[in-house]
Amino acid sequence: EPRAPPDKIAIIGAGIGGTSAAYYLRQKFGKDVKIDLFEKGEVGGRLATLTVRGQDYEAGGSVIHPLNLHMKRFVKDLGLSTVQSSGGLMGVYNGETLVFEESSWFIINMIKLIWQYGFQSLRMHMWVEDILDKFMRIYRYQSHDYAFSSVEKLLHSLGGDDFLGLLNQTLLETLQKAGFSEKFLNEMIAPIMRVNYGQSMSINGFVGAVSMSGADSGLWAVEGGNKLVCSRLLQASKSNLIRGSVMYIEEKTRAKQTGNPTKMYEVVYQTGSETRSDFYDIVLVATPLNRKMSNITFLNFDPPIEEFHQYYQHIVTTLIKGQLNSTIFSSRDLDKFDLGMILTTDNSDLFINSIGIVSSVSENNPQPSTDGTYVWKIFSQEILTKEQILKLFLSYDYAVKQPWLAYPHYKPPEKCPSIILHDRLYYLNGMEFAASAMEMSAIAAHNAALLAYHRWNEHVDMIDQEDLYEKLKTEL
Numbered sequence: 001e002p003r004a005p006p007d008k009i010a011i012i013g014a015g016i017g018g019t020s021a022a023y024y025l026r027q028k029f030g031k032d033v034k035i036d037l038f039e040k041g042e043v044g045g046r047l048a049t050l051t052v053r054g055q056d057y058e059a060g061g062s063v064i065h066p067l068n069l070h071m072k073r074f075v076k077d078l079g080l081s082t083v084q085s086s087g088g089l090m091g092v093y094n095g096e097t098l099v100f101e102e103s104s105w106f107i108i109n110m111i112k113l114i115w116q117y118g119f120q121s122l123r124m125h126m127w128v129e130d131i132l133d134k135f136m137r138i139y140r141y142q143s144h145d146y147a148f149s150s151v152e153k154l155l156h157s158l159g160g161d162d163f164l165g166l167l168n169q170t171l172l173e174t175l176q177k178a179g180f181s182e183k184f185l186n187e188m189i190a191p192i193m194r195v196n197y198g199q200s201m202s203i204n205g206f207v208g209a210v211s212m213s214g215a216d217s218g219l220w221a222v223e224g225g226n227k228l229v230c231s232r233l234l235q236a237s238k239s240n241l242i243r244g245s246v247m248y249i250e251e252k253t254r255a256k257q258t259g260n261p262t263k264m265y266e267v268v269y270q271t272g273s274e275t276r277s278d279f280y281d282i283v284l285v286a287t288p289l290n291r292k293m294s295n296i297t298f299l300n301f302d303p304p305i306e307e308f309h310q311y312y313q314h315i316v317t318t319l320i321k322g323q324l325n326s327t328i329f330s331s332r333d334l335d336k337f338d339l340g341m342i343l344t345t346d347n348s349d350l351f352i353n354s355i356g357i358v359s360s361v362s363e364n365n366p367q368p369s370t371d372g373t374y375v376w377k378i379f380s381q382e383i384l385t386k387e388q389i390l391k392l393f394l395s396y397d398y399a400v401k402q403p404w405l406a407y408p409h410y411k412p413p414e415k416c417p418s419i420i421l422h423d424r425l426y427y428l429n430g431m432e433f434a435a436s437a438m439e440m441s442a443i444a445a446h447n448a449a450l451l452a453y454h455r456w457n458e459h460v461d462m463i464d465q466e467d468l469y470e471k472l473k474t475e476l
């Protein structure tokens with residue numbers, strides 16, 4: 001006899017993790033389950049836009065890789081459209097000079113790269129491709145409904161000990177062992193880590209590879225804003241959005257309609273000035289469990305639920321419409337400066353991590369306004385002062401900022417938080433400690449939905465299967 005589905009499921013957080021979990025839970029448990037999605041801020045979470053002169057620009061998660069298959073599938077199934085994220089020519093600034101400048105001619109670029117770094121760029125591309133190839137196995141596992149009870153087991157199933165080992169070494173150690181030169185690492189790789197994760201090469205090797213793939217060609221975004229994926233997933237999953245902040249979760253025994261005493265989770269939340277609560281069979285936490293970000297207390301669990309005190313990196317996104325003061329970076333005449341993206345090396349001593357021209361959520365290519373100025377996106381560790389903005393821009397007519405606790409501060413060896421916090425209580429954001437990206441949240445959501453389903457139905461053979469790659473090789 002198949003077990004009856006649960007009556008009620010709660011998901012905490014309506015970012016891409018929570019909303020995709022709602023979507024996958026609906027697929028697995030069917031139409032009769034009531035799904036409540038709690039959100040204390042905006043649907044989308046770290047997918048958000050800022051408005052500059054009437055146009056919206058991505059301020060959080062902005063680019064999606066062409067091989068991010070869950071995001072791709074959502075866009076297709078939810079009737080959304082895409083725009084290409086084409087950046088301008090890239091340069092790398094080391095605090096004194098531009099140590100690398102991209103050319104618009106492919107062949108010249110190749111010659112420059114080989115001249116400055118030999119064949120290391122090509123080797124790096126191959127290193128990232130190899131990791132991406134293994135990473136792609138997750139889609140096959142998930143399409144066959146297999147789930148994993150920990151992030152470590154999931155990564156191990158993708159590529160064995162070496163793949164999992166990427167979590168335990170810094171990117172620097174990994175790439176030094178692979179024979180890359182200090183010059184190449186400092187001038188090419190560190191700047192990519194700074195723009196993508198606001199950190200140095202001391203992040204773990206896996207997130208380093210994800211970050212490298214975030215510099216590939218063919219990156220895209222959702223027309224109208226990436227956060228549209230979240231609101232559409234919420235609609236498609238027919239979940240009930242509850243605007244409120246979850247404060248406590250406690251396990252209690254309740255009598256269901258059948259009269260049987262059943263263990264359920266009480267979710268206590270604040271909505272406006274009221275405190276309310278409701279009972280659930282299954283709970284998924286889809287927000288970093290961190291005092292500053294979610295502030296959720298687990299009451300009276302025996303044994304107690306572990307506390308996570310991991311530190312999230314503070315990053316500020318600033319959007320400025322104005323004319324760049326290119327003389328900071330180069331002595332070339334203003335009209336001869338054609339870079340659209342400037343990355344910085346670790347020792348640049350500059351107050352920014354990167355600065356680049358961006359297009360609005362409805363454009364494929366950045367368009368200048370009638371006065372010839374563009375909108376620039378700056379990532380910095382701290383909020384920029386007026387003096388700093390005036391140093392970067394000859395003139396500007398609008399500036400808007402968004403500070404974030406953006407992604408984990410990576411510090412290998414990385415121990416990822418548990419997915420199973422308690423019997424039917426699951427946590428998605430431990431995945432971010434392997435790497436934080438929209439697709440990683442979607443993968444964690446699919447995994448948690450499958451795990452919750454199989455554990456509910458006691459399908460033990462669908463969880464933590466070893467040698468899945470070999471087993472599925474023979475399946476069509």
Ligand SMILES: Cc1cc2nc3c(=O)[nH]c(=O)nc-3n(C[C@H](O)[C@H](O)[C@H](O)COP(=O)(O)OP(=O)(O)OC[C@H]3O[C@@H](n4cnc5c(N)ncnc54)[C@H](O)[C@@H]3O)c2cc1C
Pocket residue numbers: 012013014015016017018038039040041042043044045046047059060061062063064244245246247286287288293294295296315317404405406407429436437438439441
């Ligand atoms: C500046 C920046 C740039 C980025 N760029 C990229 C990129 O280009 N590409 C990419 O793939 N990724 C990027 N990322 C990473 C990506 O945005 C995140 O990995 C992803 O959005 C995380 O989604 P999530 O749903 O797991 O968490 P979140 O989006 O943080 O969602 C959690 C939600 O839970 C809510 N919440 C928290 N506590 C409670 C509570 N107690 N009760 C109710 N609700 C609660 C929050 O309000 C939030 O909406 C970027 C992130 C930042 C900050």
Ligand SMILES: CC(C)=CCC/C(C)=C/CC/C(C)=C/CSC[C@H](N)C(=O)O
Pocket residue numbers: 060062063064065068135195196197210211213214356377436437439440
């Ligand atoms: C998960 C896999 C395999 C790939 C994701 C690759 C990807 C899109 C990484 C980007 C990660 C990230 C946190 C980027 C932040 S900055 C993005 C962009 N450069 C910007 O300017 O906003």
